[in-house]
Amino acid sequence: MNVLHSMAQGFSVALTPLNLLLAFSGALVGTLVGVLPGIGPITGVAILVPLTYAMKLPPESAIILLAGIYYGAMYGGSTTSILLNVPGETASVVTTLDGYQMARQGRAGAALAIAAIGSFVAGTMSVVGLMLFGPYLAKWAIRFGPAEYLALMVFAFSMISTLAGKNLAKALIATFLGLAFATVGLDPGSAVPRYTYGQMKLYDGMDFLVVAIGLFAISEVLVLLEETHTGQVVTAEMGKVWITFKEFLFSIGAVFRGSLLGFFIGVLPGAGASIASFISYTLEKRVSDRNGTFGKGDIRGVAGPESANNAAAGGALIPLLTMGIPGSGTTAILLGTLMGMNVVPGPLMFQQHPKVVWGLVASMYVGNVMLLILNLPLVKLFVKILLVPRWILLPAVTAISFIGVYSVNNSPFDLLLMAGFGLLGYLMRKMDFPLAPVILGLVLGEMMEKNLRRALSISGGEWGYLFQSSISITLWILAAVSLFTPLLFRKLKAVKDEAVTGEEEL
Amino acid sequence: MTDRLTGGLLLVLSLGYAYQARSFDVGFMADPIGPKAMPFIIAAFMFLFSLYLVIRPDPEPDWPVRRVWVNKGLVLLSFVLYAYALVPLGFLLSTTLQVTFLAVMFKGKIWKGLAAAVVASLVLYSIFVLLLGIPLPVGKIW
Structure with a gap:
C-alpha cells in the first residue's frame, strides 16, 4: 500500500471545514476535561459519544472528535500536574514529581512548553508508527480465524486484569462482571432473551455508554460528595510559556526515548498511557539521573513521561484499528462507538474504511498542531477553570451526563440504569475494584461469545480446536503467563500503586 | 469484612x-x-x-460516616426522580430542580444554586437543542 497516497487521502478528509472544527472542539473540550480533576478522558469521551450519534456525524468525523478529546485530555492533565501538583488524570501523575518542582522554582513556563513539544513529537512519531506497522499488522491479522480471535481477546483480558488493579482477583471479577453484563439481551445466535426479566428495553442489551457514564461519571460525583475541601488555588508563578534552545537540546533525548517506549507499550493490549508514563520516568531516571537532579525539578523528568503517554495513546490505536482489540477503557469506548456506526475495526478496516483510518491519522497531526497553538497562549485561561466552585461545576457535569445518557435511546429507563451503575461504580471504587475491565468486558463480550461459538461450529463441538493453531497456542500461553507470573509487571505495578491511590486506569 | x-x-x-x-x-x-x-x-x-x-479479603475500605451516606442516598434518589420527572416536566424544569438540589448538596447557597441552575439549564438547552439539534423533552404539563 502506498503510504503517501493514503496520507494524502487522509488529509483530504481531515482538512474539510467540518472535521477541522471537530478536531479543534475535541482538543479544546479534551483540554478542559484534562484540566478538571475528577473528570478523566474516559468520562469526557463517554459523555460526548451520544452527541455524535444524535448529530448524525459520519464515522470518520465522530472518531476525529472523540480522538481529539482523548489526546487533548492527555495534554490538559499535565497542565494541572505542573502548576498545582494535582494530576488531572493518572497518566500525568509522574509529571508532578519534577514538573511541580520546576513550577516552584519559577520554571513552570519551561515545563509546560516541553510538555507541549514532547506531546507533539510523540504524537507525530506514533502517527508514523501507525502508518508503518498498521497495514502490516492488518495483513498478519487477516489469517486470524475465530479460534485465534478468541485467544487474542483472552490475552487482552488477562493483560488488562493484571495491570488494572492492585488485587488481581478483583480485577478478574470486574472483567467477568463486564462479560456477564454483555450477555443481557437477545442472544445474537438464537434470539433467545437472556436476563431481560420481561423488560423489552433490555432486549437490545445494556448500552455501553449508559454503563460507562454511570460507572465513571456518576460514581465520581458520589465520591466527591465526601470531600470537604472546596477548591484549588493557583500558587505557582507561571512566567512565559517558552523554553530556551539550550533546555530544548538538553531534553530532546528524553523526548525521543519516551516516545519510542510509549509507542510500543501502547501497542500492547491492556497497557495504556499511565503505565507508559510510569515506565518512562523510571527509565529516564536510570539513564539520565547522574547528578541526582530527578525529583528536584529536572526538565527531562517532565519530557520523558509526557512524551510517553501521548505516544502510548497513539500506539493504542493500532490494535484497536487492525484487530478490534482496545487496550484501555477509553479505547473500548471508541471501539463501541465505531461498531455502533457499523464500522467494525479489524484486518479489513484499512481496505473497507480507509477514510476513517487515514482521516483519523491525519487529524492526529492536525490535532497536535492545534493543541500546540491552543495551549501555549491559553494555558492561563484553562487554569482559571479551576476557580469555578464545585457546587456549580459538578451539578453542571451531572446535567451534561444526563443529556448524554438520555440521548442514546431517548429513554428515561436508561437514566435509571445509569443511576444503578453509578451506585455500583461508587462501591467498586471504594473497594478497589478497577472499573475499566467492566467496560472492556461489556464491549468485547458479544464478539467473544460469537467467536467461541463460531469456532466450535467449525470443529463440530470439539473444544480442542481452540488450542490447535500455533497462533492461538502462543496467545493462550501469553495470556496464562501474564496472569500467573506477573513478575515482570510486579515491579512496575509497585511504582504505579505507590503514586496512584484509588485512581482509575485509563 | x-x-x-x-x-x-x-x-x-x-x-x-x-x-x-x-x-x-x-x-x-x-x-x-x-x-x-x-x-x-x-x-x-x-x-x-x-x-x-x-x-483472602483486602483490608477494610474507609467508608464514610452515616451523615454522608444519607446525602448519597438523597442524591441517588434525586437521580431516580429525575428519570421519572424528565418526560412529564420537561428538560428545563427538571434539570433546574436537579442542579439546584445538587448545588446545595455540594454546599452551595440555595439562591445562588437556583440562579446557577436556571442559567445552566438554559445554556445547555440552547447548545444541545437549538445548536446541535438534539431532541430533549419539552414536558407534557404545559
Whole structure:
C-alpha cells in the first residue's frame, strides 16, 4: 500500500471545514476535561459519544472528535500536574514529581512548553508508527480465524486484569462482571432473551455508554460528595510559556526515548498511557539521573513521561484499528462507538474504511498542531477553570451526563440504569475494584461469545480446536503467563500503586 | 469484612446467574453450544474468584460516616426522580430542580444554586437543542 497516497487521502478528509472544527472542539473540550480533576478522558469521551450519534456525524468525523478529546485530555492533565501538583488524570501523575518542582522554582513556563513539544513529537512519531506497522499488522491479522480471535481477546483480558488493579482477583471479577453484563439481551445466535426479566428495553442489551457514564461519571460525583475541601488555588508563578534552545537540546533525548517506549507499550493490549508514563520516568531516571537532579525539578523528568503517554495513546490505536482489540477503557469506548456506526475495526478496516483510518491519522497531526497553538497562549485561561466552585461545576457535569445518557435511546429507563451503575461504580471504587475491565468486558463480550461459538461450529463441538493453531497456542500461553507470573509487571505495578491511590486506569 | 460479604454475595449471584441460564432453551441449535454455554463459563470463573475474595479479603475500605451516606442516598434518589420527572416536566424544569438540589448538596447557597441552575439549564438547552439539534423533552404539563 502506498503510504503517501493514503496520507494524502487522509488529509483530504481531515482538512474539510467540518472535521477541522471537530478536531479543534475535541482538543479544546479534551483540554478542559484534562484540566478538571475528577473528570478523566474516559468520562469526557463517554459523555460526548451520544452527541455524535444524535448529530448524525459520519464515522470518520465522530472518531476525529472523540480522538481529539482523548489526546487533548492527555495534554490538559499535565497542565494541572505542573502548576498545582494535582494530576488531572493518572497518566500525568509522574509529571508532578519534577514538573511541580520546576513550577516552584519559577520554571513552570519551561515545563509546560516541553510538555507541549514532547506531546507533539510523540504524537507525530506514533502517527508514523501507525502508518508503518498498521497495514502490516492488518495483513498478519487477516489469517486470524475465530479460534485465534478468541485467544487474542483472552490475552487482552488477562493483560488488562493484571495491570488494572492492585488485587488481581478483583480485577478478574470486574472483567467477568463486564462479560456477564454483555450477555443481557437477545442472544445474537438464537434470539433467545437472556436476563431481560420481561423488560423489552433490555432486549437490545445494556448500552455501553449508559454503563460507562454511570460507572465513571456518576460514581465520581458520589465520591466527591465526601470531600470537604472546596477548591484549588493557583500558587505557582507561571512566567512565559517558552523554553530556551539550550533546555530544548538538553531534553530532546528524553523526548525521543519516551516516545519510542510509549509507542510500543501502547501497542500492547491492556497497557495504556499511565503505565507508559510510569515506565518512562523510571527509565529516564536510570539513564539520565547522574547528578541526582530527578525529583528536584529536572526538565527531562517532565519530557520523558509526557512524551510517553501521548505516544502510548497513539500506539493504542493500532490494535484497536487492525484487530478490534482496545487496550484501555477509553479505547473500548471508541471501539463501541465505531461498531455502533457499523464500522467494525479489524484486518479489513484499512481496505473497507480507509477514510476513517487515514482521516483519523491525519487529524492526529492536525490535532497536535492545534493543541500546540491552543495551549501555549491559553494555558492561563484553562487554569482559571479551576476557580469555578464545585457546587456549580459538578451539578453542571451531572446535567451534561444526563443529556448524554438520555440521548442514546431517548429513554428515561436508561437514566435509571445509569443511576444503578453509578451506585455500583461508587462501591467498586471504594473497594478497589478497577472499573475499566467492566467496560472492556461489556464491549468485547458479544464478539467473544460469537467467536467461541463460531469456532466450535467449525470443529463440530470439539473444544480442542481452540488450542490447535500455533497462533492461538502462543496467545493462550501469553495470556496464562501474564496472569500467573506477573513478575515482570510486579515491579512496575509497585511504582504505579505507590503514586496512584484509588485512581482509575485509563 | 466488606470483602468477605461482597465475595459471599457474588458467590450467590454467580450461582443464580448460572441457574437462570439453564432455561435458555432453543428448539433449533445453530451451533453446538447454544446460548447457555457462555453464561455457564462466566459463572464458573466468577464463582472461583469470589471464593478467593472470601478466603483472602483486602483490608477494610474507609467508608464514610452515616451523615454522608444519607446525602448519597438523597442524591441517588434525586437521580431516580429525575428519570421519572424528565418526560412529564420537561428538560428545563427538571434539570433546574436537579442542579439546584445538587448545588446545595455540594454546599452551595440555595439562591445562588437556583440562579446557577436556571442559567445552566438554559445554556445547555440552547447548545444541545437549538445548536446541535438534539431532541430533549419539552414536558407534557404545559
